[in-house]
Amino acid sequence: MHPADTMGQSRDGAEYGFGFLDEDAKRELRRTIFKAVCIPGHQVPYASREMPIARGFGTGGMQLTLALLGPDDTCKVIDQGADDSVNAANIRNFFALTCPGVTGTLRTEEASVIQTRHRIPELPLRADQILVFQVPYPDPLVVVEPNAATRRRMHGRADYARLWVKLYEDMVAFDEITISHRYPTRINGHYIIDPSPIPRWDVPKLHQAECLYLFGAGREKRIYAVPPHTDAVPITFNDVPFRVEDFTDRKTGRRHCCRRCGAGDSFLDEFLDDAGARVFQCSDAAYCDMRLERQEAAE
Amino acid sequence: MKPILDVENLTRIHGPACPACLDVTGPDHDTNICRHCGSVVAVAGASFPLHKGEVLGIMGESGSGKSSLVKMLYFDDRPTSGRAIFHDEGAEHDLFSLNEAQQLRLRDTRMGMVYQNPSLGLNFDISAGGNIAERLLMSDELSYRVIREKATALLARTEVPPARMDELPRNFSGGMQQRVQIARALSTGAPLLFLDEVTTGLDLSVQARILDLIMELQEVTGVSMLVVTHDLGVVRHLTTRTIVMKYGRIIESGLTDQILEDPQAAYTQQLVSSAL
Amino acid sequence: MTDTILSVRGLGKGFYIHDRAKHIPAAMGVSFDLKPGELAALVGPSGAGKSSLLKAIYRSYVPTEGVVNYTTAAGEVVDLVRAPETQITALRRAEIGFVTQFLHCLPRLSTLDVVARPLLQQGIARAAAHDRAAQMLAALAIPEQLWDATPATFSGGERQRVNIARSFAQGGRLMLLDEPTASLDPASRENVCAMIEGAKAEGTGMVAIFHDTALVGRLADHRIDVQRAAFEEAAE
Numbered sequence: 124m125h126p127a128d129t130m131g132q133s134r135d136g137a138e139y140g141f142g143f144l145d146e147d148a149k150r151e152l153r154r155t156i157f158k159a160v161c162i163p164g165h166q167v168p169y170a171s172r173e174m175p176i177a178r179g180f181g182t183g184g185m186q187l188t189l190a191l192l193g194p195d196d197t198c199k200v201i202d203q204g205a206d207d208s209v210n211a212a213n214i215r216n217f218f219a220l221t222c223p224g225v226t227g228t229l230r231t232e233e234a235s236v237i238q239t240r241h242r243i244p245e246l247p248l249r250a251d252q253i254l255v256f257q258v259p260y261p262d263p264l265v266v267v268e269p270n271a272a273t274r275r276r277m278h279g280r281a282d283y284a285r286l287w288v289k290l291y292e293d294m295v296a297f298d299e300i301t302i303s304h305r306y307p308t309r310i311n312g313h314y315i316i317d318p319s320p321i322p323r324w325d326v327p328k329l330h331q332a333e334c335l336y337l338f339g340a341g342r343e344k345r346i347y348a349v350p351p352h353t354d355a356v357p358i359t360f361n362d363v364p365f366r367v368e369d370f371t372d373r374k375t376g377r378r379h380c381c382r383r384c385g386a387g388d389s390f391l392d393e394f395l396d397d398a399g400a401r402v403f404q405c406s407d408a409a410y411c412d413m414r415l416e417r418q419e420a421a422e
Numbered sequence: 423m424k425p426i427l428d429v430e431n432l433t434r435i436h437g438p439a440c441p442a443c444l445d446v447t448g449p450d451h452d453t454n455i456c457r458h459c460g461s462v463v464a465v466a467g468a469s470f471p472l473h474k475g476e477v478l479g480i481m482g483e484s485g486s487g488k489s490s491l492v493k494m495l496y497f498d499d500r501p502t503s504g505r506a507i508f509h510d511e512g513a514e515h516d517l518f519s520l521n522e523a524q525q526l527r528l529r530d531t532r533m534g535m536v537y538q539n540p541s542l543g544l545n546f547d548i549s550a551g552g553n554i555a556e557r558l559l560m561s562d563e564l565s566y567r568v569i570r571e572k573a574t575a576l577l578a579r580t581e582v583p584p585a586r587m588d589e590l591p592r593n594f595s596g597g598m599q600q601r602v603q604i605a606r607a608l609s610t611g612a613p614l615l616f617l618d619e620v621t622t623g624l625d626l627s628v629q630a631r632i633l634d635l636i637m638e639l640q641e642v643t644g645v646s647m648l649v650v651t652h653d654l655g656v657v658r659h660l661t662t663r664t665i666v667m668k669y670g671r672i673i674e675s676g677l678t679d680q681i682l683e684d685p686q687a688a689y690t691q692q693l694v695s696s697a698l
Numbered sequence: 699m700t701d702t703i704l705s706v707r708g709l710g711k712g713f714y715i716h717d718r719a720k721h722i723p724a725a726m727g728v729s730f731d732l733k734p735g736e737l738a739a740l741v742g743p744s745g746a747g748k749s750s751l752l753k754a755i756y757r758s759y760v761p762t763e764g765v766v767n768y769t770t771a772a773g774e775v776v777d778l779v780r781a782p783e784t785q786i787t788a789l790r791r792a793e794i795g796f797v798t799q800f801l802h803c804l805p806r807l808s809t810l811d812v813v814a815r816p817l818l819q820q821g822i823a824r825a826a827a828h829d830r831a832a833q834m835l836a837a838l839a840i841p842e843q844l845w846d847a848t849p850a851t852f853s854g855g856e857r858q859r860v861n862i863a864r865s866f867a868q869g870g871r872l873m874l875l876d877e878p879t880a881s882l883d884p885a886s887r888e889n890v891c892a893m894i895e896g897a898k899a900e901g902t903g904m905v906a907i908f909h910d911t912a913l914v915g916r917l918a919d920h921r922i923d924v925q926r927a928a929f930e931e932a933a934e
Contacts, residue, residue: 280523284530284559288548291555294566295588360566473784634806641818662787677757677783684759688716695717 143221144189148172152190152346156337159348164310165278166261166345174341181214181240182341184257188238191253191337194224199234204242204390204406214238231409241304243325245389245410248334250351256319258340261347263307263317283307283315286358294363306365309356310349318355324367324390329355370403379403384414425471425509426614426646427495432468432504434490434670437461439502447669449689454485454669464490466670468504474613477640477647479661479678481654481693487670488650492616494518495648496535497525508532510613530560534607534645538619540599543606544591550577550602551587557609576605580635597628601635608639615647621656633659654694658682666690702769703872703903704732704755709764709779711750724750727764730922734871737894737904739914742924748907751924752874754779755905756796757786768794771871791819795870797862797878809835809852809860810845816868834863838889854881859890866893873897875906879913891917 140146148170155169174182192198198218202211206229215227228234231244238255248254264274267285277283286307293300304320308329318329319338329336329349336349349355357365370379370391380387382402389410391403405411435443440459447454447463454463465487472478480488493499495506501518508515510532520528529535537543544553554573563569577587580601586594591602600620607615617636621629637660640647649660657664657678664681666674666689674687685691710726725747732738740748753759755766757778766778771793776785790796807815810831817827835845838859844852849860858881865873875894879887887910894917898904908914914921 276522280526282526282560284556285545287559287564288545288552288556291559291566291569292548292552295549295551295570360569361564363566476784476787631806641815663783676760677786679758680760683753684713686714686760691716 141194141222142189142192143217144172144186148186149190152186155346156187156190156348159337159346160335160350162314163350163353164314164316164347166314166316166347168344169346171341171344175217176214178342179259180210181238181257183339183343183346184238184240184255184341185214185217185339186341187255187337187339187346188218188236189222191236191255192218192222192225194222196222196224196235197226197228197233198222199228199231199237199409200239201237201242201244201407201409202240204244204392205408207408210240229409230413231407232413241320241322242390242406243321243328245405245407246413247328248332250333252334254334254336256321256336256338258317258319258338258345259342260305260317261338261340261343261345263305263315278314281313281315283309283358286315287360290358290360290363294360300359300363300365307358309354309358311353311355314347315358316347316349322368322390323357323365326355326357326365327367331355381405381411381414384411384418386411386414424474426474426476427472427509427648428505428507429471429491429495430469430505430507432491432494432506433466433502434464434487434494434499435461435466435502436464448671449668449673452669454487463670465494465501468667468670468672470665470672470675472614472646472648474646475644476663477649477661479657479664480648480650480667481652481657481664481681482667483652483693485669486667488652488667489618490670491667492535492618492648492650496533496616497529508614530557531610532612532614534610534612534615536600536603536607536615536617536620538622540591540596540603543603544599546590546592548590549588550582550591550594553591553602553606554609557606561610572609573605576609577602579639580605580608581631595628596624597632600624600632604632604636604639608643608645611643613645615645617647617649617651619651619653620649621653622651636660654682666693701733702731703734704769704905705765705767706730706732706755707765707767709751709754709766710762711747711754711759712762723747725754725924728922728924729764730920732872732903732905732920734901734903735898736919737898737906737917738920738922739918740905740907740922740924741911741914746924748924749876752796752876752905752907756790756794756874757781758796768872791816793871795865795868795873797865797873797875799858799877799880800861807848808846809840809849812849812860813864813867816864820868830867831863834867835860837893838863839886855883855886858882859886862890862893866897869897869900869902871902873902873904875904877907877909880909887913 151169155167159167172186174185200211200215202208218225219227231246236253240257262274264277268274290300304322305317306323306326307315308318308326309315318326331352333351335351338347359365372379378387379391381389381391381404383404386405389405389407392406393401393403396402438459439461442458443456443461443463444466446457468491482488494501506517508517515528535543551573554576555569558569558572574584578584582598582601591599621632651657661678664678665672668689674690682694685694707729709728712721712723714721728751730738740751742748750759754761755778761779767775768778769775810828813831813834814827817830840859849857862878879890
């Protein structure tokens with residue numbers, strides 16, 4: 124985040140670049156980010172670099188993060204809400220290894236750059252924070268139009284009727300819109316983005332946020348952004364309101380709560396415990412831990 | 423009657439095109455291929471008005487340029503030169519000076535097309551109702567209930583059984599596919615409709631029913647239609663005026679009964695007398 | 699001049715057949731005037747071009763020479779030979795009717811719809827149009843059980859009557875009749891004559907061809923002799 128500070132000195136006195144990426148790559152990525160911020164929701168092509176992990180494992184997000192990080196930054200990496208999955212932990216370690224000075228953290232509120240897969244943290248992000256998404260499929264139109272050139276023209280014209288037709292077909296078949304993640308979302312009244320595989324729960328957080336959201340698709344070589352204070356509206360019909368996941372217990376009529384921290388306001392993962400019973404737990408591990416800490420401190 | 427569409431000097435040349443193209447092609451030269459540069463002159467200097475509420479036939483053999491003409495007006499193809507003015511309820515659109523977004527917007531909301539081949543006019547991967555919904559959505563109708571009701575009503579009007587509206591049109595018979603296409607073309611209440619050989623390839627009995635349906639809908643809606651066909655029967659039943667084309671040129675135009683009963687041009691006489 | 703609905707001067711028609719590079723004269727130099735409520739009968743030998751003249755007035759044929767001045771309901775004098783096609787179309791819809799010898803219609807339409815169609819095209823409401831159509835069919839003694847069937851299945855005489863019903867339902871200020879009674883039995887012929895007389899009484903001007911000379915004497919106010927085109931111009 125501090126381009127001026129990112130030059131280091133090698134042993135023979137020659138300057139070398141900060142972090143993993145060379146200066147040219149970082150320059151290109153930053154220019155692409157600027158363009159993406161200037162045209163909210165527009166997929167800007169860029170020259171995706173080789174990363175030391177395979178494409179499809181978050182290389183788009185990594186390149187964005189590596190272009191953003193400076194020695195003063197604090198970085199958090201989450202995978203489906205958890206900081207401790209193999210993928211998240213290794214990417215965080217990789218940043219610590221290649222970017223001297225960068226601190227890793229598990230706490231959402233401490234991080235200046237957060238790289239994520241499939242979730243937006245429960246804690247509202249601040250203006251000094253950036254959320255970087257790993258994106259597998261950047262183009263929401265790919266399901267309705269196979270030709271990439273045609274898709275780009277459709278985006279240009281905001282020709283999205285065929286996405287709505289998908290919703291229509293959903294309504295006809297199921298009486299509801301069944302898209303569970305990657306919910307097509309209109310940014311700033313024009314472009315519709317694929318917000319990466321976040322649950323519907325997280326989609327409203329894109330709207331008029333304090334922080335900057337950046338989306339990187341390494342394999343598909345696209346970067347796009349939802350800047351702070353920008354409209355982000357999930358597409359729907361006038362008479363079919365957008366709904367987030369409902370955690371109401373059908374039997375009791377009350378909302379399920381996290382079995383660890385008792386939170387009743389977070390996105391919950393459902394699974395079977397060792398005894399075979401259905402249990403619910405916060406998907407955002409940092410949020411869950413934070414609540415537990417506070418409860419302990421209060422006691 | 424005021425024109426809804428004014429076509430002026432519309433020309434489409436496929437190939438490099440040279441200054442001699444137009445002088446060495448046409449009915450007088452018995453070819454539409456330029457002998458100097460090998461370009462194909464699909465349409466040359468076509469000018470005609472289409473009046474409000476009128477059904478105008480464009481007749482000619484395959485390769486006469488009749489489909490090319492309509493394709494340009496529906497933005498499926500671009501003209502080499504020429505103009506077309508669309509007088510749309512007070513607004514005047516110089517069709518070929520609009521940008522792509524404006525053109526497609528016009529085409530999606532203010533024009534309709536029924537192709538000979540339903541796969542061009544319909545999306546076979548979505549239901550019949552979805553095909554109608556798409557057009558309604560293009561014209562910014564965003565209420566699911568309204569879309570559903572309108573799609574049901576439109577399909578009922580074109581005699582597609584409501585029970586089949588959620589089926590994929592690929593499972594339909596040719597005649598039914600054409601009905602869905604017609605419903606889709608009519609869905610936005612567009613004042614301008616293009617029909618390109620809509621009954622070609624259908625059974626005779628189905629043809630008659632489709633023609634009947636088109637005629638009835640035309641009377642009810644007052645939509646202006648440009649009907650491309652090589653079938654004299656279609657021209658006779660549907661149109662009030664007819665244009666005859668050969669090698670890209672309009673060689674004759676007149677009242678349909680006059681074209682059929684008292685054709686003036688040699689080619690039209692031949693065409694009419696060769697009808698079964 | 700104001701009460702003349704149709705003024706024909708030197709109307710002629712010839713065909714040029716490109717295949718045989720041959721000019722075929724069909725009818726030449728016919729002139730006559732017609733007032734509202736009058737009927738002019740074109741008489742002459744078979745092949746003299748009576749039908750051609752009628753079609754030339756209606757513009758189904760492109761007239762080769764002459765002037766056909768028609769006074770519209772709005773009082774405007776229009777030369778039907780030179781009027782733009784759209785004006786002809788509008789006049790045909792609202793003012794000028796033609797009864798052909800043959801009926802062309804799509805097989806699916808019911809008889810009632812066939813007769814009502816021109817009325818619907820004039821913008822008359824469906825119910826009113828059907829009422830008028832029913833009235834006409836009844837006047838021409840078409841049995842009511844046939845009204846829902848398509849005329850495509852009818853006999854020649856029945857079809858002819860449906861055709862006449864359609865034209866008279868539409869009415870108009872000028873009607874062109876091409877052998878309207880050709881294939882009718884005597885009773886039907888009488889019905890048609892009554893209908894023609896009724897229309898005349900309402901002020902419709904008519905130009906007609908009858909195969910039956912007795913009808914000429916009974917219905918015609920003017921007798922226009924049409925000579926074979928090879929002859930010199932025929933006077934009224």
